[in-house]
Amino acid sequence: xxxxxxxxxxxxxxxxxxxxxxxxxxxxxxxxxxxxxxxxxxxxxxxxxxxxxxxxxxxxxxxxxxxxxxxxxxxxxxxxxxxxxxxxxxxxxxxxxxxxxxxxxxxxxxxxxxxxxxxxxxxxxxxxxxxxxxxxxxxxxxxxxxxxxxxxxxxxxxxxxxxxxxxxxxxxxxxxxxxxxxxxxxxxxxxxxxxxxxxxxxxxxxxxxxxxxxxxxxxxxxxxxxxxxxxxxxxxxxxxxxxxxxxxxxxxxxxxxxxxxxxxxxxxxxxxxxxxxxxxxxxxxxxxxxxxxxxxxxxxxxxxxxxxxxxxxxxxxxxxxxxxxxxxxxxxxxxxxxxxxxxxxxxxxxxxxxxxxxxxxxxxxxxxxxxxxxxxxxxxxxxxxxxxxxxxxxxxxxxxxxxxxxxxxxxxxxxxxxxxxxxxxxxxxxxxxxxxxxxxxxxxxxxxxxxxxxxxxxxxx
Amino acid sequence: xxxxxxxxxxxxxxxxxxxxxxxxxxxxxxxxxxxxxxxxxxxxxxxxxxxxxxxxxxxxxxxxxxxxxxxxxxxxxxxxxxxxxxxxxxxxxxxxxxxxxxxxxxxxxxxxxxxxxxxxxxxxxxxxxxxxxxxxxxxxxxxxxxxxxxxxxxxxxxxxxxxxxxxxxxxxxxxxxxxxxxxxxxxxxxxxxxxxxxxxxxxxxxxxxxxxxxxxxxxxxxxxxxxxxxxxxxxxxxxxxxxxxxxxxxxxxxxxxxxxxxxxxxxxxxxxxxxxxxxxxxxxxxxxxxxxxxxxxxxxxxxxxxxxxxxxxxxxxxxxxxxxxxxxxxxxxxxxxxxxxxxxxxxxxxxxxxxxxxxxxxxxxxxxxxxxxxxxxxxxxxxxxxxxxxxxxxxxxxxxxxxxxxxxxxxxxxxxxxxxxxxxxxxxxxxxxxxxxx
Numbered sequence: 001x002x003x004x005x006x007x008x009x010x011x012x013x014x015x016x017x018x019x020x021x022x023x024x025x026x027x028x029x030x031x032x033x034x035x036x037x038x039x040x041x042x043x044x045x046x047x048x049x050x051x052x053x054x055x056x057x058x059x060x061x062x063x064x065x066x067x068x069x070x071x072x073x074x075x076x077x078x079x080x081x082x083x084x085x086x087x088x089x090x091x092x093x094x095x096x097x098x099x100x101x102x103x104x105x106x107x108x109x110x111x112x113x114x115x116x117x118x119x120x121x122x123x124x125x126x127x128x129x130x131x132x133x134x135x136x137x138x139x140x141x142x143x144x145x146x147x148x149x150x151x152x153x154x155x156x157x158x159x160x161x162x163x164x165x166x167x168x169x170x171x172x173x174x175x176x177x178x179x180x181x182x183x184x185x186x187x188x189x190x191x192x193x194x195x196x197x198x199x200x201x202x203x204x205x206x207x208x209x210x211x212x213x214x215x216x217x218x219x220x221x222x223x224x225x226x227x228x229x230x231x232x233x234x235x236x237x238x239x240x241x242x243x244x245x246x247x248x249x250x251x252x253x254x255x256x257x258x259x260x261x262x263x264x265x266x267x268x269x270x271x272x273x274x275x276x277x278x279x280x281x282x283x284x285x286x287x288x289x290x291x292x293x294x295x296x297x298x299x300x301x302x303x304x305x306x307x308x309x310x311x312x313x314x315x316x317x318x319x320x321x322x323x324x325x326x327x328x329x330x331x332x333x334x335x336x337x338x339x340x341x342x343x344x345x346x347x348x349x350x351x352x353x354x355x356x357x358x359x360x361x362x363x364x365x366x367x368x369x370x371x372x373x374x375x376x377x378x379x380x381x382x383x384x385x386x387x388x389x390x391x392x393x394x395x396x397x398x399x400x401x402x403x404x405x406x407x408x409x410x411x412x413x414x415x416x417x418x419x420x421x422x423x424x425x426x427x428x429x430x431x432x433x434x435x436x437x438x439x440x441x442x443x444x445x446x447x448x449x450x451x452x453x454x455x456x457x458x459x460x461x
Numbered sequence: 462x463x464x465x466x467x468x469x470x471x472x473x474x475x476x477x478x479x480x481x482x483x484x485x486x487x488x489x490x491x492x493x494x495x496x497x498x499x500x501x502x503x504x505x506x507x508x509x510x511x512x513x514x515x516x517x518x519x520x521x522x523x524x525x526x527x528x529x530x531x532x533x534x535x536x537x538x539x540x541x542x543x544x545x546x547x548x549x550x551x552x553x554x555x556x557x558x559x560x561x562x563x564x565x566x567x568x569x570x571x572x573x574x575x576x577x578x579x580x581x582x583x584x585x586x587x588x589x590x591x592x593x594x595x596x597x598x599x600x601x602x603x604x605x606x607x608x609x610x611x612x613x614x615x616x617x618x619x620x621x622x623x624x625x626x627x628x629x630x631x632x633x634x635x636x637x638x639x640x641x642x643x644x645x646x647x648x649x650x651x652x653x654x655x656x657x658x659x660x661x662x663x664x665x666x667x668x669x670x671x672x673x674x675x676x677x678x679x680x681x682x683x684x685x686x687x688x689x690x691x692x693x694x695x696x697x698x699x700x701x702x703x704x705x706x707x708x709x710x711x712x713x714x715x716x717x718x719x720x721x722x723x724x725x726x727x728x729x730x731x732x733x734x735x736x737x738x739x740x741x742x743x744x745x746x747x748x749x750x751x752x753x754x755x756x757x758x759x760x761x762x763x764x765x766x767x768x769x770x771x772x773x774x775x776x777x778x779x780x781x782x783x784x785x786x787x788x789x790x791x792x793x794x795x796x797x798x799x800x801x802x803x804x805x806x807x808x809x810x811x812x813x814x815x816x817x818x819x820x821x822x823x824x825x826x827x828x829x830x831x832x833x834x835x836x837x838x839x840x841x842x843x844x845x846x847x848x849x850x851x852x853x854x855x856x857x858x859x860x861x862x863x864x865x866x867x868x869x870x871x872x873x874x875x876x877x878x879x880x881x882x883x884x885x886x887x888x889x890x891x892x893x894x895x896x897x898x899x
Contacts, residue, residue, distance in 0.1 A: 043723040044502045046644045053650045056643035063642070094748035097497045097798065301777035318778030329781055330462055361749035361776055368744055380739070407654075408698075 087389035114263030218282035354425035472791030474499035476865025483891030506726025512877025576618025591716035636674035794866030840869025
């Protein structure tokens with residue numbers, strides 16, 4: 001919720017007769033004071049912070065948000081540099097019993113810190129800018145994917161990355177796909193082909209509205225599914241077409257998640273402007289927006305309205321869904337999955353719910369849905385954070401913290417009988433693979449196997 | 462389409478979790494929807510039934526003897542004392558070795574971080590060696606960086622209550638924690654994982670582990686006490702192992718003293734309940750509020766109460782319909798925000814159930830902070846089936862029951878009855894909801 005409509009009492013809109021006295025002059029920018037006032041210091045947020053649990057140098061979300069806000073009312077107070085240690089997992093948001101907009105406060109403070117206190121020529125700033133703007137570099141990498149993968153995989157490259165930029169040499173860079181999702185989509189015939197396929201599927205399903213425009217979605221694929229794991233994006237396309245949806249793939253930029261996390265709010269604003277414009281147009285065309293990456297949907301739904309005020313931001317937030325959640329609400333997904341099976345391709349999974357899915361109330365969803373498929377069980381590996389938090393765990397100075405946070409998840413994965421991992425978040429999947437060596441799958445790929453058939457059959461489509 | 466279940470429980474604290482577990486014993490599909498984390502993180506982790514009567518008499522030796530005399534409308538009077546016993550037995554089954562006290566009807570006396578003594582029916586095993594009825598002398602250990610527990614003060618308080626033993630308190634540095642504002646989860650994590658820590662001791666080779674260093678620090682202060690009490694930060698996931706390890710190294714019993722918020726024993730209780738929910742196949746949706754409801758007009762008779770058809774869960778503006786046959790409201794009280802107030806009124810925000818209160822807000826409280834506060838009893842009146850009642854004592858809805866602190870007619874803080882009421886009413890509401898499924 002934007003500050004403009006933050007009610008005086010957290011989240012409950014009563015009658016509007018009571019006007020609190022304006023004690024402070026009208027703030028020029030976002031005024032987060034109501035949020036700070038709602039904090040009664042119960043410290044529930046602090047007990048949920050994965051960073052504070054492994055590093056006492058981090059003062060925790062209660063300080064980073066409301067306490068720092070109050071301190072800053074004295075003009076000579078700078079933002080404390082510990083704000084850069086926050087991993088932006090946002091677990092404090094769904095913890096707070098008083099609806100204090102903690103992550104919004106952290107994002108704002110981090111933006112101010114980077115803007116006003118960070119040396120723009122420092123290695124840290126340049127490195128963060130590169131990590132945050134993966135979307136700008138990825139197209140270069142995917143022009144010559146095999147060469148890029150070869151060079152990025154060299155230990156010399158990793159060594160240089162650590163020495164020169166402070167990007168940890170412990171991790172393997174994700175490989176670029178030899179064909180991006182958008183290239184595949186264009187080759188396949190784009191929206192027009194999808195329209196035909198959807199109509200055919202509707203006819204086959206006996207939907208009354210074969211020619212209707214009712215079932216239309218705009219797919220926000222984000223960067224990773226486009227450049228690195230197009231199989232996830234293709235799975236979404238096939239699953240949705242199976243249910244008779246025609247798919248549009250609007251022009252889009254990065255969702256902004258890595259930019260918020262690095263305090264690069266101007267970069268995020270530019271990306272958000274593009275995304276809101278394009279998605280709003282798709283919504284006007286009768287589409288609902290779905291995302292396959294939990295951080296992308298989180299960003300469109302929560303951070304955009306919290307941080308930006310473009311025309312249509314609220315509209316996009318209200319009409320954006322997680323891809324599985326959408327099918328669950330609009331179709332009888334579980335009924336459709338009853339008595340399906342996935343052959344030998346998939347077995348049981350060790351499932352990790354990403355923090356950003358958890359914050360959208362989606363933590364139980366995957367295990368619920370997959371339970372309907374014969375021969376597949378998704379075992380939840382607990383509620384700990386994976387520790388990588390996007391770009392956070394890629395920074396040399398955070399690598400150890402990141403692995404300490406992830407230790408609990410690794411242990412639970414090892415204890416689980418399943419030998420394959422499952423999650424909806426790209427960087428969580430990197431961390432899961434890095435910590436255990438398991439292959440990691442996306443939920444949509446399992447749904448595709450159950451509903452559309454195995455991968456070879458799907459490739460033929 | 463809506464997300465469909467047989468029983469939908471709104472709220473995920475003790476009452477909500479117990480309701481869901483009780484319902485799941487029948488062959489029905491149960492789901493919990495909870496918005497924010499429950500107030501269990503502010504809870505001591507003790508399971509009280511009744512420590513004091515509403516008139517303030519106590520501490521009560523036997524809570525069950527006092528149940529029959531409770532006034533009409535008190536949640537215990539609504540469900541009856543047999544249900545309280547059944548609910549406790551149900552809890553004992555779930556808690557297993559994690560809780561003690563089921564061997565007797567009598568209240569146990571558990572020392573708190575303020576050095577007071579709390580009458581309670583069940584207590585975490587981690588506090589068992591600390592009971593005030595035990596006549597063995599005790600050493601209480603506090604930490605410089607954890608001002609919530611002032612051990613010497615707590616020890617003198619404890620002695621002043623007339624406890625049958627000598628208590629002594631010392632304050633030491635917690636090995637491995639330097640900062641004044643380290644979170645309790647950091648203390649617990651250090652001990653859980655027995656991380657290597659830096660100590661001030663220059664002479665020793667290598668770094669000791671957290672448990673080793675803590676035991677060494679305490680050993681030098683231990684005289685002939687037979688037990689040592691620490692603030693309740695001795696581990697989270699592996700609390701039993703941490704305690705056993707420290708007891709081994711010190712050669713005496715080790716216990717925890719329950720603390721104020723945020724409380725690890727409360728968090729452990731939450732974990733215990735949620736593991737049971739998972740094992741029982743209860744589906745859990747967290748982080749999203751229920752914002753409105755729709756009634757089923759076809760079902761409403763001209764005279765009877767309305768029937769809730771579906772509730773709407775809000776997800777950042779997207780409306781997710783959830784349908785169930787039976788609903789349980791377990792959203793907490795004034796602190797848990799299941800009961801809200803504005804300057805002119807007190808209300809229940811989801812179903813707008815009737816909350817009796819004086820029209821003039823100056824009658825909601827009395828000046829004496831520890832006096833008999835009317836607001837402490839604010840909540841929903843219910844019938845014996847735990848269905849919320851409207852202003853003329855008719856059920857608000859045919860398929861809605863309420864449990865826990867959202868109920869009115871009792872002051873859990875004064876009576877020491879919070880967890881017991883949540884357990885008993887949660888248990889009854891959950892069971893009746895499952896029985897009511899078509």
